[in-house]
Amino acid sequence: MLVSAPEFKQAHIVVVGDVMLDRYWSGLAGRISPEAPVPVVRVKDIEDRIGGAGNVALNIAKLGGQVTLLGVIGDDAEGQILQKLLEAEGVACDFVVEPNMRSICKLRIMAQHQQLLRLDFEETPLPVSKEALLARLAQYLPKSDAVVFSDYGKGTLAHVSEYIAHARQAGVKVLVDPKGVDYGRYAQADIITPNLSELQAVVGACGDENSLIERGRSLLKRHQIETLLLTRGEAGMTLIQDIHVHSLPAQAKDVFDVTGAGDTVIAVMALGVAIGKTLHDAMYLANLAGGIVVGKLGTSTVSLQELMRATHSERDSQYGVVSEDELAQIIAKAKTNGERIIMTNGCFDLLHAGHVTYLEQARALGDRLIVAVNSDASVRQLKGNARPINSLQQRMVVLAALACVDWVVSFEEETPERLYCRLLPDVIVKGGDYRPEQVAGGDCVIKAGGEVKILQFVDGQSTTSMIKKARGEE
Template sequence: MSLDCSSAFVIVAGDVMLDRYWFGDSTRISPEAPVPVVHVRRTRDVAGGAANVAINAVNLGARTTLLSIVGDDQDGRSLRSLLESANVQCAFLHDAALQTTVKLRVISRNQQIVRADFEQRPDHELLLPLVARFHEKLESCKTVVFSDYGKGGLVHLGLMMEAGRAAGSTILIDPKGHDYSIYRGATVVTPNRDEFAQAAGKWTDESDFERRAFALRDSLELAALLVTRSEEGMSLFLEGRHIRIPAQAREVYDVSGAGDTVIATMAAAMGAGHNVESAARLANVAAGIVVGKVGTAPITLEELNQHV
């Protein structure tokens, strides 16, 4: 079941960020506080959030446009450069008053020591032009991903969802928060285990989990609900069916960006004509590959096709 996404055209909209990594060694404790001292030996910047979704989709062969907002700052320019070098078409708004979101992680011996976040929410009025750009892109694209990291970039999601449904688009959502009502009418929503619990409540056993999942799918009028469950694999809920997809047996180094890879693979596959079950199985394989990498790291088509 190899993947060919050359016919797929995907729109990604949502919260973008720059994932910054400082790598080094730690051999002593600071005399100033009981924390390790890390001698930083190298640094790396990679695209994160919705930007990582876009790069994953491009790497799988899909033509991809990314809609978001960044600051008029060096971090925003660095992020755009990373994306354009990966062949992502950037349809960005730039706000001089906004700081581009940066997540800084300090890594020692493949372990994250600390993470520092630099972020602020954009003004919702400044985001209105994204809705117009979204309408324009829908004329040539019918596969849409909304990557919601809760940073304010999707404040006008309702308007874009309405436009996507009217255009008959396949709409995939990586959700955030406990209220999923704004996602009603999407094609697929892909929460991880913790995100699902926030929306549907804690479950007591597998039967209760199924009951809550079917209820959430039905209440949101989804074609499918895909819950990623870490070592338990994935659970895909269609009308009256629960399809269990076992986890790929690989060593886990870092789950950063795994959800981005899942939804990007789903979008690229469905945009290329795969049904939702086939796309979910491909996404499961892709996730099993990226969690074996350190840091936010996108999948490649060659890697995926080697394992399917």
């Protein structure tokens, strides 16, 4: 899938939920205590991070979105630290301050980059004023593209159904990271994002994929929710709707810490929805972002640069060799981004320096180079039964490995005329002594506003001469 660079700065999002401070005490554990059989950690570093719903807002801000965070804190040092950290990162905070409660703080004891112990400082359920929180939400809804309800079960969203109703009335998209087993509280949300264990706690254990999808759809229908985005760990993600189902494989190469990964996923989904991306494109970006963040220690975020590097890396690895249908979609996306598409074709049986020079010259004419390759059967029609020397798959893999080539596709016919007329690249490139009007498919491309370019082959370089030399015929 090819997804253009997102303009997340246009997004305005409200995040509502349980906010908390994540505190880390880190050091070395080199001995066991003589007082009890526990490791002794000599603390070297103390770090405060943003947790809970604050981490969702932080992810949005890190990716360039405009975000306001609503929640509840106590009138204490932890609450002040949390708000200061958030505002320093560009998150606008409008908290309800409850003087008689304690701000939630989770203290993690770390040694050699491993978590040994977590201590939770909290008094839940939180004493939340529904009216105070609803008044704040109503203030921001008219200028928001989406609202995220990040439920950690601490009490901030005890009246979430009423908050969702107000958001729906305002015409704002609603995304929910749910908690618990009562999903009726999230009725009429646009998107919910449980993980697999959370979903199965509600619908029951699912023995196979069909059961999972059917129970997911039943849940959506029961609560009038449009979309379920299911995060499945090493199995990736699945988007379930009334009719459509779409899955993506996990992108993480090394899983170091899953803390906060769900926050990142819903943050990126909200950004995608807010700027009008399709759910499939938003899911694709969220999947990449989740793969990045689980490779980091502790509650972490993803930068726009990291996300776009992952986008290009994943696209390049998956889309060197593509099908014709995939290529049609890729070209449409690339043209939408203003990219100039160059296309050429050939047998490319034994790749030599002349081929490489020719392909590099072709790529220099635009932004993307596509190489269409004759099938084995069509090579035999053109070259005789002794050819090709290398199979279609081998030829395509070698071409896709060239830095100047973006995508490689095959065709069955003797000429690529039908393929060119379907795909309509901006430029067809052909090597040799052809005239533009002689190039198969050139008339279709020219009528569509494209052009045909003729390049000269490098003298003394040919596959036939290579074969003759290998056979000792030269």
